[in-house]
Amino acid sequence: MNDQQLKSFIVAAEEGSLSKAAARSYVSVPSFSQRIQTLERELGFALFARSAQGVTLTPAGESFLQTARTVVSVYEDGLARAVSLARNRVRVGHLSNEPFPSFFPGLINYFARSFPDIEVVFRFAAESTWVEGVRDGLSDVCFATPPSDDATFENLRFTHLFDDPVYLCVSPASPVADCTEVGHGALDGATVYIQPDYRGLPSFEALFALAEEGATVVEAEFSKELIMRVVMEGHGVIPLPGQYFASCCPPLAPVRLSGDTIDQGVIYRADASQPVLDFVACAERYFQEEGSALLATGWAR
């Protein structure tokens, strides 16, 4: 068994054809056929039934396909983890469909100055939450609010970095657009779009409760399109943590929503490597030194 055989087998099973799989793998058809034959000989049973239309999995092949997929993914994840250990690498996990928090560039620069030999890599992926990627060893750290449930937080640590104020995404035509700070009362009668993930955050609890006071609360996924609709068409209001407000809404003036701030920090494994601990400590220092200055001058702009 080797990884080439397993990957070839997976591709062949997906394509249902050795010639198509060979083309996708950039090798000649006979060589590809030989790989499968060698694998079958080593395993001791046929993976495919051949025909002039292509190949179809045997029952045993179907079972072994699951195994091959698991082996390949375990191997590749483990390899990435080991490489990041060997190379003094910190893998920062981030969801591919969300914007970059506005403090990323400054923090990365600060860290690079302090630890020039440690490499920072961003890992964009589609886990349902960043925390899962860290828990499963796919990333080393992620930026998040402290987790509410203890189950997924097993063997993970949270370090507080800063308290993030909440800003409102509103149309420039809105009467509150010129205010620098408003209270919850300003949202009476408005339509408020809230990211479902924010349920459970103390500073958003009051917002979800607005529904009982005349406001229309809509749970909607965070997206550029939604923000543009709100801004351009004046449909409603989107409350956002300051870090996201800055990267999402550059043309808008920041309207601070008074009330609680959001506890923002980093999540990492309890058995994290030294570079990861260095990264966390450095991030903590960065926000202690410059965080308040960033907040005061309005990093939300």
Add this chain to the structure above:
Amino acid sequence: MNDQQLKSFIVAAEEGSLSKAAARSYVSVPSFSQRIQTLERELGFALFARSAQGVTLTPAGESFLQTARTVVSVYEDGLARAVSLARNRVRVGHLSNEPFPSFFPGLINYFARSFPDIEVVFRFAAESTWVEGVRDGLSDVCFATPPSDDATFENLRFTHLFDDPVYLCVSPASPVADCTEVGHGALDGATVYIQPDYRGLPSFEALFALAEEGATVVEAEFSKELIMRVVMEGHGVIPLPGQYFASCCPPLAPVRLSGDTIDQGVIYRADASQPVLDFVACAERYFQEEGSALLATGWAR
């Protein structure tokens, strides 16, 4: 990556020495060294730090060792599962430290006559319960009582085979040794050894409750040594399902404990292959046709 490299790496890590690992793998030292070097070159980082005393894992190597172990075990388990599918094989799981139920030989013969092309393989292993081996795909079927918790029984099926009477293992010197059947009252004041696994079985609930009526109830692992002590030294009584009584206690006369019988059957995966379903159906038929005869003539002997 190939399995030979991974296994070599695991052996080297276990031995802490390339020469010892090479000897254990029956290859020359240079070849073995080359395998590790090739693997390290492919991975892109060093697995070991070398010295004149041997080799020690680097941090990255330590991380990759876990990956290698997982990959090898996933691969080998998956291979066994696929092979059993390809070869019309039914793998019967059985704990290596427990005796064979007395009906095994008869059932296997019956099945072999009905399905001569299906191979039956016994898998002896040390899962904490047989059910886990079936759930994880390491075995296809196991003989057991119906599971009490639904959590581990997800995607598993249970088929009833027979109702097993409970027999007592007692010293021949005991006053009840000559009885063919006794009630629970005969156990007053006696020391009763019960397998902890039997907790939860309806027919054993009353036995565990005996502790409140003057009997001494000891939870003890089922073993030949325990049975011999009880038999030879007259320490107490061991209630056993009939199938185990016969294989454990050949010199003893069966003393039937009146009361409930034990629901015995087979456990197998909901997505079991045809040979496994054949095996289950055949076992069901076997006990319908011959089970009552076995019971009547005292298979406990």
Add this chain to the structure above:
DNA sequence: AGGTTTTACGGTAGTCGTAACGATA
């Protein structure tokens, strides 16, 4: 005829074992 998989064959690259070498206690 156009698609599929397979066999045949020469060249390249990898793997093994023996022998010799370098490093360390």
Add this chain to the structure above:
DNA sequence: TATCGTTACGACTACCGTAAAACCT
């Protein structure tokens, strides 16, 4: 000096690509 890991080299095996064959629709 004894033990450990590495390098050097010849023999063997495995893999790849080209060319040609066998097969089905």
